[in-house]
Amino acid sequence: MEDRAGLARSGLVLALLSAGFLGASGPFGKALITAGMSPVQAVWVRIAGSALVLVPVVVLLGRASWDVVRRNLPALVLYGLLAVAGVQGFYFLAVSRIPVGVALLLEYLAPVLIVLWVRFVRRSPVPRSAAWGAAAVVIGLACVVQIWAGLRLDVVGLSAGLAAAVCQASFFLLSDRLSAAVDPLTMFACGTTVAAVALAPFARPWSADWSILWGSTMVAGHGVWTPLVVLWVVVVSTVLAYTIGILAIRRLSAPVAGVIASTEVLFAVLIAWIALGETLTLIQVVGGAVLLAGAFVAQRSVPSTQPEVKRPAATVG
Template identity: 25%
Template sequence: MKEILCIIGSCISLQLGAALAVQLFPVASTWGTAIVRLVTAGMLLCALVRPRVSRWTRTQWGAVVLFGASLGLMNGFFYAAIGRIPLGTAITIEFLGPLLLAAVLSRSLADALCVLLALCGIALLGLDSLTGSALDPVGAVFALIAGGFWVCYILASQRAGRLVPGQGGLAVALLLGGVVLVPLGAPGAATITTDPSLLLLAAGTGLLASLIPYSLELAALRGLTPNAFSVLIALEPVFAAFFGWLLLAQPVTVLKGAAVCLVVAASILQTLTTSRRRPKKPASLEPVSC
């Protein structure tokens, strides 16, 4: 029960952090907001865990650098997406990345059904954009790119988790992720750092969207199998749609709601069918969302 509450708390914190970040977009840009969020969370986590980077080998550093680059680009493109399209829609589209990765690695009739369900969900989003409020195509592309980097993040995080014990790899990866985005968002990040009120808001975003959910998920993984974790984290598009409606006044139409349900169902089905075919492995560093 405690682990389930941790996952639910993580989903809530992530979406609250994303909704809070949207308030910074007009003055600091999406890229600048992502930089400050990642760097703030990385500094806080480094202060807590004090990673002994001087003892890391070249292999460990290489794994953490790839981890940080994928983490930064995943977050940057996701923020660029929610700057143009609703939060729930962006999360739903982004979920295609991990889902397709699982399908490619498994290859079965059940996997094909999962992909078909997810594609039907995306088709419903497209239909909704034609019959209701138009869906910004650039925002949708940004969400797809974020999903692609989520795939890279999953692979890089698993490798970094095996090579670097504890949370030190995550702490440094957060800092590196912010650095990767500097060419795209340096002016916006500078705007935040020169205004105490904006800096406080950005710090809250870093806590809610990075430090708290990552810590809760790592705590949950100590008592959950990867299969159970993946099923629970698939609820994230639902929370995203709810908080987008509650905090950002983003409407949830019938078609959008159906699209979210189809993607969530595809993710759960993918997880359940995969777990039946493969022996359970101990979790190291599971994929987390934006």
């Protein structure tokens, strides 16, 4: 049996790599919007493109067991609706009504929600370090996004941000539950397929001007062929990022992986600083340090030794 401490270390690396890939999606996703897509159309291209990549790969590699998919179909549909479509849809609704920093902070309340769910709904013990790590992440995140800048109350926007947090929490909880029975590639292939169908009425891809995909657009001040931008958003910032994230959850746990995933915001700020020249304030630097410290504390909550437990196949209900 592999040493649990080694699993925790590899899980930390995978979780940070996933967060980095997701954080790097900002400039490229913005480029698609600048090229002429609406935000929801850019999200739909990201999700539908991921499904088009993943489904053939899963079939060709023989990774999908249709019997397993059929047995876990309700959970996989819920995963697609909440963990994929819900996060994106509610987040974009939130940022259309409230400042981006506030929307990000609300979405990344997910680690706290996960800790509360595991402790009070599952009635499972949660290491104190995981709880302290989640609290530190929220404080650090508030400093990084500077929540106090342009704060205003909007009930719809705040509700959408909280809904995005619930959906974000569902990604970690459902991934943790389903990964015992369903291969990560199969899980995400099903999730993106369900999400693409669910978001289609809102994105209205049949009315989009797809000719913009064959031109060029600006990324970090440089002209880039738009198909390369789409390729990055789909393959790196979605397929690789989410698949690696699911593997990280397998090695850590939903509460711990959720806390570490919050570093996505820090990566996004750092990449914007490097690529776009956006300056960092002292409070953002301090907040980033607190956020990383919280993620490290949470990662340390994974016990060094733990007996291997075979979990039953995932089902809903």
